Amino acid sequence: xxxxxxxxxxxxxxxxxxxxxxxxxxxxxxxxxxxxxxxxxxxxxxxxxxxxxxxxxxxxxxxxxxxxxxxxxxxxxxxxxxxxxxxxxxxxxxxxxxxxxxxxxxxxxxxxxxxxxxxxxxxxxxxxxxxxxxxxxxxxxxxxxxxxxxxxxxxxxxxxxxxxxxxxxxxxxxxxxxxxxxxxxxxxxxxxxxxxxxxxxxxxxxxxxxxxxxxxxxxxxxxxxxxxxxxxxxxxxxxxxxxxxxxxxxxxxxxxxxxxxxxxxxxxxxxxxxxxxxxxxxxxxxxxxxxxxxxxxxxxxxxxxxxxxxxxxxxxxxxxxxxxxxxxxxxxxxxxxxxxxxxxxxxxxxxxxxxxxxxxxxxxxxxxxxxxxxxxxxxxxxxxxxxxxxxxxxxxxxxxxxxxxxxxxxxxxxxxxxxxxxxxxxxxxxxxxxxxxxxxxxxxxxxxxxxxxxxxxxxxxxxxxxxxxxxxxxxxxxxxxxxxxxxxxxxxxxxxxxxxxxxxxxxxxxxxxxxxxxxxxxxxxxxxxxxxxxxxxxxxxxxxxxxxxxxxxxxxxxxxxxxxxxx
Amino acid sequence: xxxxxxxxxxxxxxxxxxxxxxxxxxxxxxxxxxxxxxxxxxxxxxxxxxxxxxxxxxxxxxxxxxxxxxxxxxxxxxxxxx
Numbered sequence: 001x002x003x004x005x006x007x008x009x010x011x012x013x014x015x016x017x018x019x020x021x022x023x024x025x026x027x028x029x030x031x032x033x034x035x036x037x038x039x040x041x042x043x044x045x046x047x048x049x050x051x052x053x054x055x056x057x058x059x060x061x062x063x064x065x066x067x068x069x070x071x072x073x074x075x076x077x078x079x080x081x082x083x084x085x086x087x088x089x090x091x092x093x094x095x096x097x098x099x100x101x102x103x104x105x106x107x108x109x110x111x112x113x114x115x116x117x118x119x120x121x122x123x124x125x126x127x128x129x130x131x132x133x134x135x136x137x138x139x140x141x142x143x144x145x146x147x148x149x150x151x152x153x154x155x156x157x158x159x160x161x162x163x164x165x166x167x168x169x170x171x172x173x174x175x176x177x178x179x180x181x182x183x184x185x186x187x188x189x190x191x192x193x194x195x196x197x198x199x200x201x202x203x204x205x206x207x208x209x210x211x212x213x214x215x216x217x218x219x220x221x222x223x224x225x226x227x228x229x230x231x232x233x234x235x236x237x238x239x240x241x242x243x244x245x246x247x248x249x250x251x252x253x254x255x256x257x258x259x260x261x262x263x264x265x266x267x268x269x270x271x272x273x274x275x276x277x278x279x280x281x282x283x284x285x286x287x288x289x290x291x292x293x294x295x296x297x298x299x300x301x302x303x304x305x306x307x308x309x310x311x312x313x314x315x316x317x318x319x320x321x322x323x324x325x326x327x328x329x330x331x332x333x334x335x336x337x338x339x340x341x342x343x344x345x346x347x348x349x350x351x352x353x354x355x356x357x358x359x360x361x362x363x364x365x366x367x368x369x370x371x372x373x374x375x376x377x378x379x380x381x382x383x384x385x386x387x388x389x390x391x392x393x394x395x396x397x398x399x400x401x402x403x404x405x406x407x408x409x410x411x412x413x414x415x416x417x418x419x420x421x422x423x424x425x426x427x428x429x430x431x432x433x434x435x436x437x438x439x440x441x442x443x444x445x446x447x448x449x450x451x452x453x454x455x456x457x458x459x460x461x462x463x464x465x466x467x468x469x470x471x472x473x474x475x476x477x478x479x480x481x482x483x484x485x486x487x488x489x490x491x492x493x494x495x496x497x498x499x500x501x502x503x504x505x506x507x508x509x510x511x512x513x514x515x516x517x518x519x520x521x522x523x524x525x526x527x528x529x530x531x532x533x534x535x536x537x538x539x540x541x542x543x544x545x546x547x548x549x550x551x552x553x554x555x556x557x558x559x560x561x562x563x564x565x566x567x
Numbered sequence: 568x569x570x571x572x573x574x575x576x577x578x579x580x581x582x583x584x585x586x587x588x589x590x591x592x593x594x595x596x597x598x599x600x601x602x603x604x605x606x607x608x609x610x611x612x613x614x615x616x617x618x619x620x621x622x623x624x625x626x627x628x629x630x631x632x633x634x635x636x637x638x639x640x641x642x643x644x645x646x647x648x649x
Contacts (some may be wrong), residue, residue, distance in 0.1 A: 097599065121604060147586045171587065275601040277630050302605070305629075439579045457606070488605075507617045514610045515582060523606035 002364035005554025006437050014377035016408055019229040023264070030195035031221045033202055034077070034109030037263035038070040039193065040382060045189065050268045053242075054099045054437060057274035062099055066266065071187025076107025078188045079180055083161055085138055087194050090204060092131060092139040093249070094118050094149070097273040100165045100182050101249055104140055105259050109202055109221075112194030115139075116204045119250030125469060125520040128152040129213050130206045131159060134415060140180070142166050150174060198222035204415060205252050207352040208453055208462035216415030217352045221342055223409030225254075226356040230376060231261030234348060235292055236321045236363040243269040244285070245294040252352040253325050256409070257294055278306030279393075282314040289318040289562075296326040298457040299335045300345060300487045301503065321363055323348055326458020327490045328446040331369035340404050347372055349444070351432060353424070355409025359444050372436065372444040380404035381437050382429075386450070389427035395438040402429030418446055427473060452482070452546055457489040459524045463546060466527070469520050473513055475503035480536050480544045484553040486531065496536060496549055497528035505532035524530040578614055579636065585609060588616045598630040602648045608633055615639070621646040 004010065009359040021074065024040075041047075047067035054062045064072070067306040091113045095101045101117070108115040116134055118127060120142075127148055131139070139163035141149055145564035150160055153176065162175060202221045205216040243262050247253035256492050264546055270288045274280060276299065276320045285293065322337060322345045331345040332375060337345045349359040349372040359381055362371035377380040382391040383399040392399055405425070414421045424431055435447040454461040463481035475545070477500045482530065483491035499505060510530045518526040551558040572593055583603050586609060595601045603611060615621070623646060624635050632642050 057596065075582055143587050211626065273601070274604055275596075275598045275603075275630070277599040277634070278602060279631075403610075492646050507613075511613050511617060514613065518607060518610060523604050526606060526611050528606075 002236050002362070003238065004236065004362050004364060007362060007365060011338055015226055016229070016378055017409075018226045023224070023228060025225070027198070029197075031198055031224065032109060032112075032193050032196045033221050033224050033260055033264070034073060034106045034111075035193045036055070036224055037106045037109075037260060038052065038066060041066045041068050041266040043262070044266065044443070046266050049266065051263060052099065052102060053268065053270035054097075054102075055270070055272050055274075055284065055288075056098070057302075064099065064103070068187065069106065069263065071189065072103045074188035074191035075108035075182055075185050076104050077110040077191050077193075079163075079185070079265060080108065080111050080113065081191075082139070083138065083178075085111055085113050085161075086479075087196070087401060088201065089113045089137040090116045090134045092116040092118055092126065092134075092136045094120055094122075094139055094140065094141040094145055095165065095202075097121050097248060098142070098143075098165070099271075100140065102259055102271065103182065105249065105255065106263065109196075110191060110193045112196050112200065112471065114201045114204050115255075116206075116441050117249045117255060118206070119522065120523070122148075122522050123518065123520045124148045124151045126214075126465075126522050126525070129217070130153065131156055131439055133206075133213070134216055137161065138163060140165055143171075144170065146177070149542075173184075181437070186376050193358045195297075196221045199412070203255055203350050203551070205255070208460040208465060209420065212420070212464065214462065214465065215417055215420055217411045218413045219355050219409065221381055223381070224260060226378075227256045227261045227409055228264050229358040231257055231265060232361065233324055234346075234357050235264050235294060236263075236358050236378065237262065237267050237292060239266065241267050241291045241320075242289055242318070242440045243267050243292045243294070244272070244288070244290045245269065245283075246272075246296065246299060247294070247325070253294075253296075256355060258326075263437075268335075274300060278303050278310055279313075282316060285316050285319065286314045286486075286501065291318055291320040292326065293319060293321075294323045294348075295345075296419075296458045297324055297329045297333060298489050300324060300325070300337070302327070304333065304336050305488065313450060319343065325350070325357075328372070328453050333372060334367060334369035344369070349446070353430075354403070354407075354410040354422075354432075355411065356407070358403060359409075368441075368443050370445070371439075372446050374442045374444070379407055381444070384427075384429060384431075385434055389429060390429075394436075396439050398435055400433040400435045400450055401434045401436050401444065402426075402427070405430050407479055417514060444480065454481075454483040454491055454493055456483070456486070456492050456524055457526055461525050463493075464550035465521065466495065466517060466525050468518055470495060470513070472520070473516050475499050475509060478536055478544070480546050480549055481527065482546050482550040482553055486528070492528040494529045494553060495530065496531050498533055498534050498536060504548050568640060568644070570635050571643060575615075575619070575636045575639050575643075577625070579603065582610070582614075591636070593640075594635050595633045596634050597636075597639075600634075603633065605630065610641075615643055619643055619647050 090130040135158040384402040
């Protein structure tokens with residue numbers, strides 16, 4: 001029997017009070033995620049229980065109990081408070097998946113500051129726009145990443161502190177830099193957790209925008225209410241589980257379900273901080289006896305590609321429940337997991353803005369391979385007619401996924417961008433930007449994005465951001481960026497480029513531009529293919545028609561081309 | 568062969584390592600060690616194809632085959648010969 005039980009019963013009797021009561025939260029009283037993730041678990045008598053099993057490349061291993069998590073997160077909080085960080089300040093975590101990332105996140109929240117995790121593979125430009133927009137006060141990073149911060153810090157007057165968590169003294173510290181050793185300082189027994197309330201800001205995650213620069217998605221401490229319950233009911237987390245969330249905390253899955261929910265539930269979770277290899281992943285599951293595994297379609301397809309034979313080398317019988325997030329899970333992947341693991345991956349659908357899982361194939365219920373599943377209790381989800389933003393009265397029609405606002409972890413705004421926030425709502429519905437259809441059983445079926453955003457390997461990339469960066473390359477005159485199909489990553493970035501006079505298309509030029517974007521933005525944003533063209537399709541008013549290029553890549557009809565410049 | 572390995576090592580060091588990173592050798596795990604991610608592997612593959620005028624099929628360009636300078640050199644050698 002799953003934690004979730006019967007769908008109809010849950011729908012009939014649902015209230016978010018269930019979560020509030022389990023967490024012992026009284027409306028109007030303080031609620032601090034950092035405290036719930038560590039101090040409260042210890043107060044429940046689980047201080048000696050393992051909170052985090054961390055494994056780095058080459059088998060290096062560290063284990064932290066909930067009491068360690070409490071003491072070390074207190075150390076982070078004390079250090080920040082002593083450094084002058086105040087509630088509401090933005091504190092960035094720019095690190096690989098090392099223990100300091102997980103524990104530091106909890107520590108930042110304890111101070112009342114806002115945690116701003118950023119993907120450590122970001123290049124200097126991606127890092128800069130996010131730190132500048134958030135007016136970030138402090139950043140925790142590693143010596144391997146500090147050079148990227150050094151390149152941009154002079155343009156960031158608000159950035160007062162650069163804390164290096166693994167400083168070894170080999171090179172001198174520079175202006176604003178300070179060493180911080182979590183374990184070197186030892187734990188801090190007592191720290192007065194800042195009394196944040198339900199609507200106090202907690203986490204700032206950046207997400208790609210269609211037409212502008214990345215937007216900071218602002219969450220609050222009350223988000224815990226839905227993150228806790230969805231983890232319990234959808235991921236089916238139980239007290240004796242060993243849980244592995246493969247997502248990086250630079251993205252929302254890695255914080256909502258890679259830090260907040262499992263720690264608030266007092267579950268043991270493990271983290272593997274190394275690059276992908278099928279053998280290493282299976283070995284990790286076997287060694288740690290992972291029971292609940294939350295991963296992504298790209299990773300699952302990569303495992304499929306590695307073949308079935310390798311699986312036979314490992315004992316994976318500990319696996320009890322599998323779930324997936326980030327992009328639509330194709331039916332082949334679900335059927336493969338049934339064949340090789342004897343259990344299906346359960347798709348979960350949600351977004352940075354939603355903070356928690358909204359639609360899913362629930363544990364203990366039949367999985368419809370290829371479907372997104374059904375709405376979580378307390379979530380009113382529907383398919384809207386794109387013309388009037390009214391729900392379709394009958395299932396079967398393709399439209400926009402709309403969610404009725406009001407669940408606890410819904411974003412409270414885009415950082416300093418009220419207009420973009422307002423644009424996410426129509427006719428009383430939050431617009432996800434995704435298209436789907438509903439079937440007669442209430443299951444959602446993903447169709448595609450409703451905008452130009454590229455979902456590559458579960459990460460959203462803005463064509464606008466890549467095009468802007470391309471124009472900084474000395475040879476590029478114009479560019480248009482679209483997605484193209486990819487068997488592993490679902491879609492990848494492709495750029496169409498015209499060159500300035502004096503520059504000639506070549507394979508070396510293509511590679512040079514690819515690496516230029518990889519370093520400036522990130523490997524995810526790097527075009528995997530560049531097609532050099534003489535001209536780009538434009539409207540008569542000069543606007544580049546990405547739609548036509550996208551259709552070409554996907555073998556689709558280009559649609560209305562009446563406004564095309566040369567038609 | 569050593570020259571090939573040096574070319575690969577230098578390219579990886581220059582393109583994928585941050586300035587304060589530890590240096591790599593021929594056996595340093597590149598993919599599983601997190602130095603080159605699966606997206607960046609595409610640019611490394613493109614470099615090898617351009618430099619040695621070869622085509623490495625996608626089914627041969629696996630994380631395992633790209634996991635060290637030694638392994639990449641073996642792979643390149645296979646196609647340069649062919």
